[in-house]
Amino acid sequence: MHPSLSFDQAPPISVPYRFFLAAPWFGVMAGILLAWSGGDALASRWTPEVLALTHLIALGFMLQTMCGALFQFIPVAVGGNVWRPKLVANTVQPLLLLATLLLVAGLLFSRPGLLSAAAPLFLLAIGGFVVVVALALWRTPATGMTLWALRMAIGSLAITVLLGSLMVEALAYGLSVPILELANIHLAWGLGGWALMLLAGVSYYVVPMFQLTRPYPLWFTRWFGPLLLLLLLAWSSQLLVDDARWPLLVALPLLLLVSVYAGMTLWLQYTRRRKIHDATSMCFRMAMASMLAFAISGATFFLLPELGADPRFVVWLGMLAFAGVFVSAITGMMYKIVPFLNWLHLQRLGAPLSSVPNMNKMIPPEAMTGQLRLHALAVVLLLAAVWQPGLARLAGVAFAASCAWLGWNLVGAVRRYQTFRDRIRAAGLHH
Amino acid sequence: MSITAPLFQHHKHCDELFAAAEEACADGNWAAGEGAFALLVDQLETHFTSEEQLLFPAFEAATGMTSGPTEIMRGEHRQMRDLLAQMQAALASRDSDAFGGGAETLLILMQQHNMKEENILYPMCDNALGASDVGALLAERLKAS
Secondary structure, X not given: OOHHHOOOOOOOOHHHHHHHHHHHHHHHHHHHHHHHHOHHHHOOOOOHHHHHHHHHHHHHHHHHHHHHHHHHHHHHHHOOOOOOHHHHHHHHHHHHHHHHHHHHHHHHOOOHHHHHHHHHHHHHHHHHHHHHHHHHHHHOOOOOHHHHHHHHHHHHHHHHXXXXXXXHHHHHHOOOOOHHHHHHHHHHHHHHHXXXXXXXXXXXXXXXXXXXXXXXOHXXXXXXXXXXXXXXXXXXXXXXXXXXXXXXXXXXXXXXXXXXXXXXXXXXXXXXXXXXXXXXXXXXXXXHHHHHHHHHHHHHHHHOHHHHOOOHHHHHHHHXXXXXXXXXXXXXXXXXXXXHHHHHHHHOOOXXXXXXXXXXXXXXXXXXXXXHHHHHHHHHHHHHHHHOHHHHHHHHHHHHHHHHHHHHHHHHHHHHHHHHHHHHHHHHHHO | OOOOHHHHHHHHHHHHHHHHHHHHHHOOOHHHHHHHHHHHHHHHHHHHHHXXXXXXXXXXXXXXXXXXXXHHHHHXXXXXXXXXXXXXXXXXXXXXXXXXXXXXXXXXXXHHHHHHHHHXXXXXXXXHHOOOOHHHHHHHHHHHX
16 A cells, blocks of 8 residues: 555644643753752753753653654654554653653762663663654655654664763763763764754754745755764764864864754745744744854854853853753744644544634633743843853743743643533534 | 646645735734635635546546545545635634634644645656646646636
C-alpha cells in the first residue's frame, strides 16, 4: 500500500498532551530553584545550581515538549508511521520525567549515586524513543528538507544523550575523561544538533503556514542542516585537534549560520502576507531576536578574550539560548498546536461543526499574550541577574510565575476540551 | 507544466484573499471585510468544486482509489465550508471575536490541507493523469473565475 494513503494517522490527543502538560512545571521548578539560591548561583556555568537549572529546562521543558510534538508532527507533516505511539509515549514520558528529576537532584546535591541511576533511565527512555522515531523517519516515502532536518536532529539527540551518560558515569565512578571538552561537545549537539535542527526543520513547515510568509528559500533549507552538522562534527574534533585556535575557527562560522537562520526567519515574518499579530508570532520574534543576541554575544566571547574570561559570560549565553530562544519558541508553538488539536479532535467526534468552538475559545488570546509579556519580563530579569546578582531571586520568581501561567493556560485548554467533548457526546445521546 | 500547477498557483491566490479579509475584519472595517470575504468564499468554492468535479474523479478513475486521499480531501473541504459559514454568520452580526476565531481555525486547516495536496496528492495526480486533458480543463475553470 502506498504509505501516503494514511494521511490521517495523527496519534490520540493524550500522546502529545501528556508531554506538553508536564513541561511548564519543570520551568516552575527552575524558577523556584533560582529564587531559592540567589545571585551566587549564577557565578559560573559549573555551579551545581546552574547545572541543575540547565537540565531542568533542557530535559524537563525542551525535551519533553519536543518529544511530544514529534509524535504529532511526524505522521502529519512527513507521513511517517510512528510505531504504537500511545504505548511508546506512556512508557517514555514517565521514564524521562523520573530520569530528569534524578539527574537534577544528583547535579544539585552532588550525589554521584543519583547521577549514575539517571543515566540508564535516559538511555532506555531516549534510546527507545530514538529507535521508534528513526524507523518512522527512514521508512516514510516523503522527501524534502523538513524530513532531512528531522533525521539529523534525531541522530544528534542520540549523540547528546550518549555523551551526557558518559559524563555522568565518569563523574560517578571517578573516571578520568576530558570533561570540559566533552561538556562543550555535549552542549553543542544538544542545543545545535538536536534543538536548533529540530526548530529549523519545523520552521520550514510552520512559519509559512502560521503567518502566510513566503517559503524559506531552497538554497537555505538545502544548506542549513548539512552545514550545521558539518560544523558540529568539526567542533567535536577539538578532542583530537590540539590547537587553541580551533574552537574559534569553528565557532565563528557556526554562529554566523545561526544568525542567518534567525535573520531569515525574521525577514520572512516581516514580509508576511498575514497582517494579524498573535502570541505565536510574538514568541517567534522573541526567540529569533534572542538567537541573534546569542550569536553576537558568542562572537564577542571568542573575539574579546578579556570579556570572555568572566565566568558569568557563559551563563549569559545560556540564559539567551535556553530562556530566550527555546522556551519562547516552544511556548509559541504550543499556543498554536494545542488549540488546533482541541478543535481537530472535537470535530472528529462527529458533531455538527457549528457545535465545535473555534480555536480562540480553547485558550483565550488575552491569556496567551499576558503570559507572554510576563515571560519577556522574566527573560530580561534573568539576563540582568547574570550581571546583577541582586536581581536573581526576583528573576527566579518571575520565571516561575510565567511558567506556571503557561501551565495553567494549557491545563485550561485541556479542561475545555473535556467539557466540550462531554457536551457533544451528551448531545449525541439525545438524538 | 504539471497538470496541477494551476491549482497550486490558485492556493497562493486564496492565501492573499484570506489575509485581506482577515485584516479588514480585525480592523473593524466591515464594508471592506464583506467584499474581501465574499471574494474568498467565491474563490475557495471554485477551487473545491474544480477538484471535486474534475481532478478527483479523474484520479479515482485512473487509479481505482476511491476511498483514499481524495475522500479525506473531500472531508476537509466540507470542514472548510462549515467554517466559512460560521465566519459568514459572524460577519453578518459584526462579531469580530467569532470571525477572528473562525479565521484562525480556517487558516491552519486550509494550510495543512494545501500542504497535503501539494506534497502528496498533486504529485500522485500528475503521475496518474499526465497524458489527460484534465490540466487544461482545470486551468480554464480557475481562469474563468
